Amino acid sequence: MNQRNFRSLAIVAGLALIGSSAFAQVKIAYIDPLSGPFANVGEAGLKGFKEAAEILVNQKGGIMGQKLEFVGFDNKGSPQETQLQLKAAIDQGFRFVTLGNGSGAAHSLIDAVNKWNARNPDKTVLFFNYAAVDPTLTGEKCSFWHFRFDANTEMKMEAITNFMENDKKIKKVFIIGQDYAHGHQVAKAAKEMLAKKRKDVKIVGEDLHPIGRVKDFAPYIAKIKASGADTVITGNWGNDLSLLIKAAKDAGLKSRFYTYYAGGLGTPQAMGAAGANQVLQLTEWHMNVPTKSTEKFALDFNKKYPGVWFYYLRVNNMVQMVAQAMNTAKSTDPKAVALALEDMRFKVDTGEVWMRKSDHQAMQPLYISIFAKKDGKAVKHDSEGTGYGWKTLASISQRDSQLPTACIMERP
């Protein structure tokens, strides 16, 4: 390449740089597994965020004229890697991060963010949590720099046990879960709340199995069957849930399953007819909650990304609330955004999401639904092309899902 060519190239490159800075973007680092066994979960989440940012924010004027963008950082699901990815994101100028998969990674991130902000008060970072449900993240370990947009384990279990309270057919309950923080907390919350609400219900068994390791759940099902349980509570997700329900169907187990995560990320597909009328879930939304704009969003999303099914309404909520907070604060400074986000009441088409100021836990309407055959009425849409979808059995108002918090927040 001769001198002149090089010079003109440099000028073009320089112009391109200037050009891009004119459309400066608000960037959020998405730190979640994008490789390894949970890659499918992380990929689906990233697609959801990108689509939500495009449709719900950028096409509606963006943030003070700027575009909102999500950039993936692969933490491989590990707490150590999460810290490295946070460092990388900060080095690249990111001031906002989001993470959802695994409470271990979330704990690691909240610690790292707190530490960074204490040392760099002029370059603070804000953490938006869309799915890690450990109650301590908004309890003992709550932080001004952390906001959670999903209901936590205790809130979910409160809603589930309130529902179970009225079902007098429930006599014997079996709790099964993955052997890590989440599984332990689900079991603990279920036992405590059932003991209070239904003294007549007996916990006939409790098992923890290693996460992502069990291929054949038949022995666990044999145990559940032997215990005589009519109801099973599980916090399992992904294949651990699919395989559990498949094994239950094979053995002809008729117990009802109360789950957190049966609604998405491949589980309905894996369950198929096996889950019909037997599997329940608690979520902030599902396809058959009558919501015009979200319904359309979901259908468009499913068409655009074949094989990935829209699942996280809370991702849409989070993207819009963050954008609104930045627009009201007229700033993209994390502290100003955090202050604007606190106590925000945001209208979504299932009702209202309230970001409680005292612990930064979002309060929102929740739904209990059961897997049932598509009938065009109560089950208008099926789930993941299975011919079966979710039918609402109960809706829990935002007020009813609220629980007191143990949070004593240090505010800057």
Place this chain on the structure above:
Amino acid sequence: MEFVVISLLNGITYGLLLFMLSSGLTLIFSMMGILNFAHASFYMLGAYFAYQISTWTGFWPGLLVAPLLVGAVGAAIERYGLRRAHRYGHVAELLFTFGLAFVVEEVVHLIWGKVAVDYRIPVELDGTLFTLYDTDFPIYKGFMMLVSVGMLVALYALLTRTRIGLIIQAALTRPDMVEALGHNVPRIFMLVFGGGTALAGLAGVIGGNAFVTEPGMAAAVGSIVFVIVVVGGLGSLGGAFIASLLIGCIQTFSVGLTISITDVFALIGVELPEGSQVARLTITQMAPVLPYLLMVAILIFRPRGLMGAREN
């Protein structure tokens, strides 16, 4: 009694599936001395091929075609990859198969995506075979057992009762002599590798819809097949069969036992200090670790495995 019978049945079913998975591995090892780290990847390929075929023509053609396809892929990999790596010794081979496992996983990501595919049990096999103590036994599990036992019998007959089996066995110990007699030894090895991977493919066809067909399925079974091969004795088909059943039963029975470590030690008269994390673990929680403990114990006390022929 009910618990014992049901657990035994579950254990045998699971064990037979494990045998399908590990028979190809042990075959390849005994014939060629190659520890194939990518073996579980062929299992996954079998499941995905069968899924793809089932979307066009249904389950039954896939049952036959998918393993053959996997075998062809395996043979091609042996011919154009492994054979070259072989010149540089066992370490090169090992590294080659290790890398191959990652390549296969990425290829599956690219073609079928990262989410599980909807590979279903055929309608004819979806139902209850018999009911025992009020627990259903599905037809499909019976079918799995049948295929697995059929595979053992066919393999045994092939290796000991046919001419090609004799040549394969001869090529194992005296390759030079077999070559001098006019047989193409490299081609025999290619056939053995193709055959071994086809067996893994068959296991995938049958295991894929019994469980879940997703890109992580290879990693999930990758380590347990090695445990079986080591416990059974490297290269012993009969040993792999017994080890599979043993591990299947150990896993199912240990899940059913709710006694803790403290209770176990109390049985042999040892009092454990109270309150420690380990002492409170139940056998159920330890179930998934037990096969690996068994492997370690076997390696210490009987390094050649249950029925292994060689010490090394």
